[in-house]
Amino acid sequence: MTVRLRDDIDAMSRGWQWGRRRLLPGSVETERSARGFTPSLRGPVASGARDVIQSALLSPLLHFELDRRVRGLEHLGSIEPPVVFVANHSSHLDAPLLLTSLPRSWRRRCVVAAASDYFFDVGWRAIATSLVFNAFPIERRGRLRGTKLAGGLLDDGWSLILFPEGTRSKDGWMGEFRPGAALIAQMKDVPVVPVALSGTYTAMPRGKSWPVPGRPNVKVRFGSAMRAHEGEGARAFNDRIRRRVAVLLNEEKTTWWEALRHDAEGDLDEGPDPNAAHWRRVWEATRPPSGPAQAWPDR
Amino acid sequence: MSRPGFVLEVDERTPPILFHYGEGFRLEKLPLGSRVIYPPDPLPAIGDLDAAIEDALDHPLNSEPLDDLLRAGMRLTIAFDDISLPLPPMKAPDARTLVLEHVIERAARAGVDDVEIIAANSLHRPMTAAEIKHIVGERVFSSFWPDRLYNFDAEDRDGLTLVGTTDQGEHVEISSRALSSDLVIYVNINLVPMDGGHKSVPVGLGSYRSLKHHHNVHTLMHSRSYMDPPSSAMHASCDRMGRLLEKSLKVFKIETTLDNRCFGAPFDFLQKREWEWSARDQATYLTTARVTNRMAVQLKRELFSRIRAPYGVTGVTAGETEAVHERTLGAVYRQQSVEVDGESDILLAGLPYVGPYNVNSIMNPILVVCQGLGYFFNMYRGRPLVRRGGVMICFHPVPREFHQVHHPSYVDFFEEVLPETTNPQLIEEKFEERFATDPWYIHLYRKSHAYHGVHPLYMWYWAAHAMDYLGDVIFVGGDRNTVSRLGFRSASTLDDALEMASHTVGSSPRITAMRCPPLMISDVK
Numbered sequence: 001m002t003v004r005l006r007d008d009i010d011a012m013s014r015g016w017q018w019g020r021r022r023l024l025p026g027s028v029e030t031e032r033s034a035r036g037f038t039p040s041l042r043g044p045v046a047s048g049a050r051d052v053i054q055s056a057l058l059s060p061l062l063h064f065e066l067d068r069r070v071r072g073l074e075h076l077g078s079i080e081p082p083v084v085f086v087a088n089h090s091s092h093l094d095a096p097l098l099l100t101s102l103p104r105s106w107r108r109r110c111v112v113a114a115a116s117d118y119f120f121d122v123g124w125r126a127i128a129t130s131l132v133f134n135a136f137p138i139e140r141r142g143r144l145r146g147t148k149l150a151g152g153l154l155d156d157g158w159s160l161i162l163f164p165e166g167t168r169s170k171d172g173w174m175g176e177f178r179p180g181a182a183l184i185a186q187m188k189d190v191p192v193v194p195v196a197l198s199g200t201y202t203a204m205p206r207g208k209s210w211p212v213p214g215r216p217n218v219k220v221r222f223g224s225a226m227r228a229h230e231g232e233g234a235r236a237f238n239d240r241i242r243r244r245v246a247v248l249l250n251e252e253k254t255t256w257w258e259a260l261r262h263d264a265e266g267d268l269d270e271g272p273d274p275n276a277a278h279w280r281r282v283w284e285a286t287r288p289p290s291g292p293a294q295a296w297p298d299r
Numbered sequence: 300m301s302r303p304g305f306v307l308e309v310d311e312r313t314p315p316i317l318f319h320y321g322e323g324f325r326l327e328k329l330p331l332g333s334r335v336i337y338p339p340d341p342l343p344a345i346g347d348l349d350a351a352i353e354d355a356l357d358h359p360l361n362s363e364p365l366d367d368l369l370r371a372g373m374r375l376t377i378a379f380d381d382i383s384l385p386l387p388p389m390k391a392p393d394a395r396t397l398v399l400e401h402v403i404e405r406a407a408r409a410g411v412d413d414v415e416i417i418a419a420n421s422l423h424r425p426m427t428a429a430e431i432k433h434i435v436g437e438r439v440f441s442s443f444w445p446d447r448l449y450n451f452d453a454e455d456r457d458g459l460t461l462v463g464t465t466d467q468g469e470h471v472e473i474s475s476r477a478l479s480s481d482l483v484i485y486v487n488i489n490l491v492p493m494d495g496g497h498k499s500v501p502v503g504l505g506s507y508r509s510l511k512h513h514h515n516v517h518t519l520m521h522s523r524s525y526m527d528p529p530s531s532a533m534h535a536s537c538d539r540m541g542r543l544l545e546k547s548l549k550v551f552k553i554e555t556t557l558d559n560r561c562f563g564a565p566f567d568f569l570q571k572r573e574w575e576w577s578a579r580d581q582a583t584y585l586t587t588a589r590v591t592n593r594m595a596v597q598l599k600r601e602l603f604s605r606i607r608a609p610y611g612v613t614g615v616t617a618g619e620t621e622a623v624h625e626r627t628l629g630a631v632y633r634q635q636s637v638e639v640d641g642e643s644d645i646l647l648a649g650l651p652y653v654g655p656y657n658v659n660s661i662m663n664p665i666l667v668v669c670q671g672l673g674y675f676f677n678m679y680r681g682r683p684l685v686r687r688g689g690v691m692i693c694f695h696p697v698p699r700e701f702h703q704v705h706h707p708s709y710v711d712f713f714e715e716v717l718p719e720t721t722n723p724q725l726i727e728e729k730f731e732e733r734f735a736t737d738p739w740y741i742h743l744y745r746k747s748h749a750y751h752g753v754h755p756l757y758m759w760y761w762a763a764h765a766m767d768y769l770g771d772v773i774f775v776g777g778d779r780n781t782v783s784r785l786g787f788r789s790a791s792t793l794d795d796a797l798e799m800a801s802h803t804v805g806s807s808p809r810i811t812a813m814r815c816p817p818l819m820i821s822d823v824k
Contacts, residue, residue: 005589011326012581015314015573024574027308 021118029117029139041130042111042158051108053132059100065211066093066203070101072222072248075193079225081109082159084185084192086241088174088249089163091200093211093218095133098161098195101220111153112161113138138162138180147180154188164238171278172201172285173271174246182228182238191225192241196248202286221248246270301340304637304819305572309333314573316812317584318649318694320776321662322599323591324569324584325649325694327793333810334643336684337572338819341558342634344611348394351615352401355553359618360626365402368482368551371410376480377402378451378504381420382430383655385490385557390607394555396436398486398615402553403439415476416448419485419503422510422751423656424705424744425450430659453506453751454741461508462547465539469512473544474504484551489627491635491678491818493525495554496624497541498534505540507735507753512536514757516723520764524677526820528628541620552623556614556630559817563609569816596698603652604659635820639684642823644808645800646685647793648675649815650695656750656758661702664781665709665755667695672772673761675813682823684811688770690800692793697777697785704748708740712755713784721786723763731756770803 016022041050062068087098095112102110116137120126129135136149150160162184164177185192199218204211223244228237246268250259253269262268272280307313315326316335329335345351356365369375379395382388399416406414416439418426431448432440440448451474452458460478462471477483477500485503489495501509512518513536519525521532528534544550562569566587568580576584591599614630616623654662654670662670671693676683685691701710716730731753734740740752766772766786773796774782777789790796800808813819 008326008585008588011315011328012585015326015328016576016581022574023312025307025313026310027306028572028574031305 024117024121026117040136041127042134046131047108047134050131050134051104054100054107055104058096058132062093062096062100065215066097067215067217068097068101068220069217070220070222073101073103075222075224076103076106079191079193081106082154082157082190083225084154084181084190085110085159085161085195086177086181086192086245087161087163087195087197088169088245089165089167090169090172090174090197091204091206092168092209093200093204094163094168094197095135095161097197097200097218097220099133106159109157109159110134110161111136111158113150113163115139115167147184150180150184151188154184154190160184164242168206169201169285170206171271171281172205173281174242174249177238177242179234179238182241183234186228186232186234186237189227191227193225194223194241194244194248196221196223196245196252198249198252219252221252223248243268301342304339305337306637306639307335307337307572309335312574314576316573316814317569318647318812319651319815320649320694321696321698322596322603322652323696324588325776326584326588327647327694329647329793329812330797330810333647333812334639335812335814336637336639336819336821337814338559338635338637338817339633341560341611342613342630344558344613345615348397348612348615349401351612352398355615355617356401356405359551360616360622361619362551362617365405365484365551365617366409368549369406369409369411371412373411373481374413374479375406375411375415375482375484376474376477377414377416377484377486378419378477378500379416379434379486380488380494380499380503381418381423381450382426382434382658383423384488384494385608385610386653386655386658387561387606387608388433388658389488389557389610390563391433392436393434394488394557394610394612395434395486396439398553398555399435399439402484402486403442414443414447416443417474417476417504418448418450419499420450421503421505422453422507422744422754422757424748424750425452427748451504452745454745459506459508462544465536465543467512467536467539469536469540470508471501471540471543472506472509473501477504478548480548482549482551484553486553487555489554489556489631491526492528492628492631492820493531493534495552495627496528496534497537497620499552499620500548500550501537501540501544507751509540510757511731511735511753512540514760516727516760516763519760520767522677523764524679524683526678527680530680545620550620551617552620553615553617554623554627555612555616556627556634557610558613559634560610561608561816561818562606566606572814596700600652600661632820635818636680636822637819639811639821639823642682642686642689642809643684643811644686644689644804645797645810646676646683646689646691647810647812648691648693650675650693651815656754657702657705660705661700663701663706663709664697664699664713664785665758666706667693667697667774668785668787669758669761671695671762671774672765672769673758675815676762676765676769678813678819679821679823683768684813684821684823685769687768688803690771690773690803690808691765691769692773692775692790692796692800693777694775695777697774697781697789699778699781705750706755707743707749708734708737708752709750709755712759716756717784717786721766723760723766726756726759771800773799 114135119129120137162181165175203216460475735753743749772787782789
């Protein structure tokens with residue numbers, strides 16, 4: 001049996017994902033995290049070091065590379081930590097952007113959920129991710145361990161930053177939310193703060209490891225805190241959270257009022273038909289903003 | 300602590316899985332949802348092996364220390380496992396070398412003059428001097444070869460003695476030299492759970508007259524599996540024989556266990572789980588696969604036969620046979636067993652270039668069947684990895700090649716017996732006596748380096764349980780005519796094989812692959 005060299009190379013390049021970060025098979029990921037290494041760098045020394053890294057390095061760096069606009073922080077004034085921040089996710093910029101957009105007092109008590117197979121696969125990466133972002137590992141495949149860990153952190157007074165889509169958007173539009181965030185918030189009876197992150201897909205989409213030149217415009221918009229209604233199931237609560245994030249995203253494109261109207265009429269802009277060609281969705285997602293959003297439309 | 304065994308569920312992120320393919324390899328992309336079983340990582344090897352051997356000899360289980368058993372004027376026979384263990388052969392020094400040197404050192408110190416060392420090859424081919432030297436080491440070889448260090452001859456009527464008959468009517472006939480000794484020391488390597496225990500002396504130093512009581516279709520059909528001695532009729536028979544034998548013979552057993560480091564550099568990538576392959580491992584695989592794909596088969600065989608395994612010794616236990624073996628089995632299972640949840644419809648196995656009966660030789664088609672359906676199929680405890688009526692898919696080229704010196708009766712078995720029938724029961728009834736007593740085969744066994752005439756039949760019986768149990772057997776990449784002669788089917792690719800198997804097990808089968816090397820025992824729950 002003769003197999004051509006090119007066939008062998010093709011098979012291996014696909015199988016071992018040459019040129020890309022290699023992801024572990026799901027069952028390996030589960031097995032590893034069941035007995036794996038989870039650094040916990042939340043002591044006073046590590047927290048101090050992280051504060052310095054975030055304030056003196058990360059925040060200025062993001063400011064240098066991005067034109068950042070943060071709105072809605074006033075909503076945090078009416079609530080007490082811990083809370084669950086729930087945001088859409090389309091770029092590796094999202095976590096540092098959201099984290100550094102928070103007031104320092106909040107940021108110091110925030111932990112970020114990070115994919116265990118991606119950020120906790122080897123020791124050095126796990127330590128670096130934990131130190132800089134105060135990250136904790138979460139399995140993307142719906143296992144219980146991440147939920148337990150997240151619940152424990154809330155019990156200890158840490159606010160969580162979660163991206164319930166589970167992975168970065170492939171086309172810049174928000175995907176479906178997994179119900180884990182809603183479930184944890186409901187179980188622990190803590191408020192959920194919806195957050196919309198706009199422009200990060202254009203600034204640094206999948207496959208890029210540094211923002212594009214020219215200080216691209218990115219926006220962070222915090223919404224008002226939400227709690228599960230009496231008798232509301234986790235799935236229903238999850239749907240409500242997702243819709244609120246969608247409204248916030250729409251608000252960045254249009255106005256608060258228009259976004260509310262669209263929501264009421266059930267026609268929030270969620271991009272072209274999900275079955276449309278991939279390029280069309282990317283095309284729309286990367287359309288340059290027409291101008292800064294205003295509270296009320298110009299008449 | 301070494302990593303335990305693991306059952307992988309294939310998903311879109313899973314790289315292709317490596318399979319042995321005779322003297323070559325294949326990477327196969329398995330269907331999503333398939334399971335792949337990986338054995339545990341190597342257990343820690345003993346650091347100071349000399350001290351461990353000394354300790355085992357000084358503190359044996361259910362026996363006096365070895366020094367107390369040795370005395371001047373006694374008749375001492377030392378026997379050891381032959382070249383069929385371990386696989387691949389071990390890098391020098393072989394574990395047996397070290398144990399033998401310690402034993403002989405003590406015998407010399409005690410003033411024992413009458414010492415003979417016998418390779419317990421039973422009906423296997425007599426080993427060459429070089430092969431024996433590799434096992435026993437230079438010092439032992441130069442001191443005892445050839446008069447006091449030799450291969451056992453199971454057809455030397457003057458050198459065999461009938462010990463008696465078990466309560467099941469099994470004759471126990473073994474080497475007269477061993478039986479007339481004051482002490483027999485047996486040095487083994489327990490690679491898999493099938494080895495060792497009472498299978499050492501009554502089988503290794505036994506004759507055809509003894510072996511036919513457990514190497515037969517009925518017994519092997521009721522050995523489920525060979526790798527689970529309490530559930531194996533063959534082991535029960537060996538135990539009866541061993542107990543009878545030890546009523547009239549003092550046996551001091553020394554068993555060693557190994558880790559599962561079968562391949563060292565540059566082939567160490569074979570031992571790694573695919574998703575852990577570095578760029579270097581991938582490049583080494585690619586180079587190895589390309590080279591072996593284009594190399595002449597003789598050259599390839601020569602290259603592979605030079606591979607020596609960097610095994611580490613994980614345990615040395617000495618003393619009374621059963622007590623020693625119980626501890627040995629524990630160590631073997633610790634190294635090899637993997638818990639698996641439930642059977643599957645299809646079992647995949649890549650068959651390697653070497654098995655117990657083709658070291659420095661050729662894996663002929665009969666041995667391929669023995670390797671796949673005899674050994675790999677039986678690497679389980681509890682239940683087989685595949686359901687009754689399921690399909691086993693093996694990767695092997697199954698060339699129609701035979702080693703003319705080592706396997707003469709295999710050629711006749713393939714050319715004369717298989718065209719008539721592949722049914723083990725019929726073969727046993729019609730052909731066994733002829734092959735076992737053929738004077739020419741006996742002559743070649745005794746004077747050349749040939750396996751006993753009956754050996755190919757035993758290999759066929761070895762696969763009897765799998766043949767009866769499975770609904771279909773398919774060899775991917777196997778020579779069509781040869782595989783057809785064996786009574787099975789061949790396919791060009793795994794996809795073709797799965798398509799063929801779908802006629803037996805349906806279109807959405809549960810698939811399980813055994814990832815070898817190294818070896819594993821599946822504990823199927």
